[in-house]
Amino acid sequence: MCDSAIAGGESLGLKVDWSGINPYLAFTRPWTFSPISMTQEYKEPSHGVLPKRVEAKEALRFPPGVPQTEPIHLSGAWIMESTEQADALLGGAVPGFVYRRDGHPNAASLADALRIMHGADQAMVTAQGMSSISIAAMSLLKPGDRVLLGQPLYGRTSFFIKNDLGRWGIQFEDVDVTDYDAWKSALEKPARMVILETITNPRMSVPDIESICKLIHQAHGPAIAESGPVVMVDNTFATPALCQPLALGADLVVESLSKFVCGHADAMLGLLCGRNEIWGRMRQTMVSFGMTSSPLDCWLTHRGLASLNVRMAHAAASANELAHAIAGHPRVQAIDYPGLADHPDHQIAKKQFNGSFGNMLSIHLKGGLSSAQRFITAVADDIPFCPTLGEAQTTLSHPMSTSHRSYSPELLQSLGISGGTLRFSIGLEPTSSLIGKFLNGLNHCDD
Numbered sequence: 001m002c003d004s005a006i007a008g009g010e011s012l013g014l015k016v017d018w019s020g021i022n023p024y025l026a027f028t029r030p031w032t033f034s035p036i037s038m039t040q041e042y043k044e045p046s047h048g049v050l051p052k053r054v055e056a057k058e059a060l061r062f063p064p065g066v067p068q069t070e071p072i073h074l075s076g077a078w079i080m081e082s083t084e085q086a087d088a089l090l091g092g093a094v095p096g097f098v099y100r101r102d103g104h105p106n107a108a109s110l111a112d113a114l115r116i117m118h119g120a121d122q123a124m125v126t127a128q129g130m131s132s133i134s135i136a137a138m139s140l141l142k143p144g145d146r147v148l149l150g151q152p153l154y155g156r157t158s159f160f161i162k163n164d165l166g167r168w169g170i171q172f173e174d175v176d177v178t179d180y181d182a183w184k185s186a187l188e189k190p191a192r193m194v195i196l197e198t199i200t201n202p203r204m205s206v207p208d209i210e211s212i213c214k215l216i217h218q219a220h221g222p223a224i225a226e227s228g229p230v231v232m233v234d235n236t237f238a239t240p241a242l243c244q245p246l247a248l249g250a251d252l253v254v255e256s257l258s259k260f261v262c263g264h265a266d267a268m269l270g271l272l273c274g275r276n277e278i279w280g281r282m283r284q285t286m287v288s289f290g291m292t293s294s295p296l297d298c299w300l301t302h303r304g305l306a307s308l309n310v311r312m313a314h315a316a317a318s319a320n321e322l323a324h325a326i327a328g329h330p331r332v333q334a335i336d337y338p339g340l341a342d343h344p345d346h347q348i349a350k351k352q353f354n355g356s357f358g359n360m361l362s363i364h365l366k367g368g369l370s371s372a373q374r375f376i377t378a379v380a381d382d383i384p385f386c387p388t389l390g391e392a393q394t395t396l397s398h399p400m401s402t403s404h405r406s407y408s409p410e411l412l413q414s415l416g417i418s419g420g421t422l423r424f425s426i427g428l429e430p431t432s433s434l435i436g437k438f439l440n441g442l443n444h445c446d447d
């Protein structure tokens with residue numbers, strides 16, 4: 001017999017004959033036990049799982065005021081008052097929530113904040129960046145449709161279109177994202193969707209979004225839900241702090257909010273936003289495929305969003321100073337940072353990002369793979385090697401062994417990615433200490 005079980009039972013006002021009763025079950029689920037003899041009338045316990053939930057519900061009904069900070073709504077479902085209300089909520093006649101997969105308050109408020117920042121008609125927060133890309137493609141494409149992929153793209157985006165949707169009869173073609181003539185010739189045949197990134201990984205190329213959108217829509221007309229070329233821009237590296245692609249003529253914007261918008265490497269979410277004309281069945285697709293966001297991740301990301309502009313301003317200024325400080329270093333063959341005047345897309349970036357150039361940069365080490373390995377080891381305590389970006393702490397990645405590991409040697413060579421290429425996401429450390437860490441890493445490399 002368990003002493004704590006007896007104490008628990010008696011504190012609930014019960015006199016219990018414990019013989020033959022499993023004390024664990026009796027303590028954790030007292031209401032399921034009938035074979036107990038009581039020397040006084042049974043009273044509903046005032047504490048325990050069931051009453052606590054009732055109390056919490058009452059507290060929600062009597063809010064004493066508006067909380068300064070948005071609550072995290074972890075509820076899986078909402079209680080409806082009548083069949084009429086259910087019909088109105090589920091039919092969309094009145095705003096509100098019914099079941100978390102369909103939508104929840106934390107997603108709605110975050111989506112609205114991002115919708116305003118992007119100047120979009122519609123916005124939706126989804127489980128991950130890949131969910132947003134998948135939802136857009138599965139809502140708009142049908143077998144036989146052609147997709148133009150502005151390369152280089154995030155590897156999983158390419159893989160999804162080519163391998164997953166390729167199996168369902170979607171056609172695709174790679175186009176060099178900054179080659180205007182290549183876009184012209186790819187557009188000689190109609191395309192239903194065009195995907196490109198604002199800043200590409202890891203060479204930090206910056207396509208002229210406005211000119212590409214003009215070219216596409218002049219060639220094949222505007223996009224609507226059922227036809228026309230939809231230009232979808234993945235704005236993950238830029239964030240709305242640097243660029244709002246809808247204002248440049250794009251139809252849809254996707255972002256991995258897991259990166260700079262969240263900013264603290266503790267949430268995974270995606271954004272999908274765009275114009276009314278092509279929104280169509282986006283929400284239905286998210287709900288059917290179960291790609292709804294988590295309330296906690298929305299809450300964390302909404303908190304991150306509040307400081308996005310100042311974080312980006314600091315990180316971008318730091319990246320710019322760092323790029324200039326190490327340009328010409330004898331152990332560095334080249335630096336990819338659009339803020340450097342000799343970067344091929346410097347002028348476009350200057351115009352498109354209002355004078356900022358973002359926090360992402362890559363360096364190509366003269367000493368190749370062995371120098372990259374030595375750099376990684378030398379800075380490991382300060383600049384962790386992890387395949388993500390956009391955090392408070394500066395991080396590094398080695399594209400050849402991580403994000404681009406599926407690329408053939410020929411493709412890697414044509415993209416200018418080698419064993420000596422390192423990609424950095426610059427964080428919020430003081431710039432001078434960051435420059436010191438880079439110089440320390442470079443001291444361990446070969447000439």
Ligand SMILES: Cc1ncc(COP(=O)(O)O)c(C=O)c1O
Nearest residue numbers: 128129130154234236256258269
């Ligand atoms: C440019 C870009 N787009 C999309 C994604 C996918 O986002 P998520 O990891 O949130 O699914 C990533 C992830 O790294 C990315 O870098």
